[in-house]
Amino acid sequence: MIQVNDIYKTYKIKDKYGNKSTLNAVNGVSFTLKENTSYSLVGQSGSGKSTLAKLLVFVEKSTEGEIFIDGENLSLLSKDQIRKKRSNFQMVMQDAKSSLNPKYTVFESISEPLLIFEKLSKNQLNHRVMNLLNMVELPQELTERYPHQLSGGQLKRICIARAIALNPKLIVFDEAVSGLDVTVRKKILELLIRLRKKLSATYLFITHDIDVALFLSKNVFVMKDGVIVEYNQNANDFSSFKHEYSKLLIKSLPPVYPSQNNNLKVNII
Numbered sequence: 001m002i003q004v005n006d007i008y009k010t011y012k013i014k015d016k017y018g019n020k021s022t023l024n025a026v027n028g029v030s031f032t033l034k035e036n037t038s039y040s041l042v043g044q045s046g047s048g049k050s051t052l053a054k055l056l057v058f059v060e061k062s063t064e065g066e067i068f069i070d071g072e073n074l075s076l077l078s079k080d081q082i083r084k085k086r087s088n089f090q091m092v093m094q095d096a097k098s099s100l101n102p103k104y105t106v107f108e109s110i111s112e113p114l115l116i117f118e119k120l121s122k123n124q125l126n127h128r129v130m131n132l133l134n135m136v137e138l139p140q141e142l143t144e145r146y147p148h149q150l151s152g153g154q155l156k157r158i159c160i161a162r163a164i165a166l167n168p169k170l171i172v173f174d175e176a177v178s179g180l181d182v183t184v185r186k187k188i189l190e191l192l193i194r195l196r197k198k199l200s201a202t203y204l205f206i207t208h209d210i211d212v213a214l215f216l217s218k219n220v221f222v223m224k225d226g227v228i229v230e231y232n233q234n235a236n237d238f239s240s241f242k243h244e245y246s247k248l249l250i251k252s253l254p255p256v257y258p259s260q261n262n263n264l265k266v267n268i269i
């Protein structure tokens with residue numbers, strides 16, 4: 001179980017004249033994520049979703065507040081202590097290409113977390129990498145390719161393989177399908193649903209698209225200006241959202257989405 005108690009992230013920023021100010025990207029957020037449960041986090045661009053995700057996987061340190069994993073207060077740990085626990089919480093970053101090392105082949109990218117955290121023989125490593133490629137439904141022929149030789153959907157799958165490699169307790173997917181074309185988007189969403197059935201973990205899907213949020217989970221957090229404004233634990237359709245901001249997100253979906261009609265089943269294009 002992951003428990004977040006009143007966390008804040010404040011950035012110091014400078015304008016073009018050199019004037020300093022602060023920006024509260026995450027502004028007092030509390031929630032609990034249960035084991036083997038999926039959650040979605042939705043909000044417009046700049047609402048603080050990625051910042052919150054980075055705090056959850058300890059890529060960034062919160063300015064204030066605490067995060068407990070299975071009762072342990074990880075906010076009290078040093079960078080070194082956190083590093084040792086990193087295998088427990090993984091994140092698939094918003095930008096797949098820049099999160100992969102351009103000098104690493106697919107095999108090397110997927111091996112990296114395994115080599116850091118586990119002692120494996122060459123054969124065992126090979127077996128694990130092939131197994132992970134299978135899990136993300138990529139052909140084994142890709143192992144010697146470099147990131148620039150792969151499509152957006154393939155890059156995303158490699159990032160997912162890296163994230164699931166160590167059987168983490170928490171996996172955060174930051175905008176798992178944004179920037180992908182319609183057919184690839186659908187395939188990745190379906191892959192995520194299949195993975196969830198195979199791998200028990202807590203899943204947090206971050207998206208600016210409330211339709212995607214609903215497709216991936218019945219537990220939807222809605223974030224606005226660094227704050228969770230609604231937690232819908234029964235997100236079966238759009239009519240289940242109560243907050244004005246959530247309704248605005250629904251209204252601003254492009255007209256191609258038939259699911260704006262509350263009676264229709266959510267339809268992912």
Ligand SMILES: Nc1ncnc2c1ncn2[C@@H]1O[C@H](COP(=O)(O)OP(=O)(O)OP(=O)(O)O)[C@@H](O)[C@H]1O
Pocket residue numbers: 011012013023024025043044045046047048049050051052094208
């Ligand atoms: N390293 C940083 N330094 C200063 N400000 C930052 C930093 N990272 C994020 N911000 C600011 O914090 C706010 C929240 O950013 P964040 O990336 O968390 O939003 P988001 O909801 O993920 O947006 P998007 O949907 O566009 O990815 C924004 O105003 C952003 O400009």
Ligand SMILES: [Mg+2]
Pocket residue numbers: 049050051094174
């Ligand atoms: Mg973001």
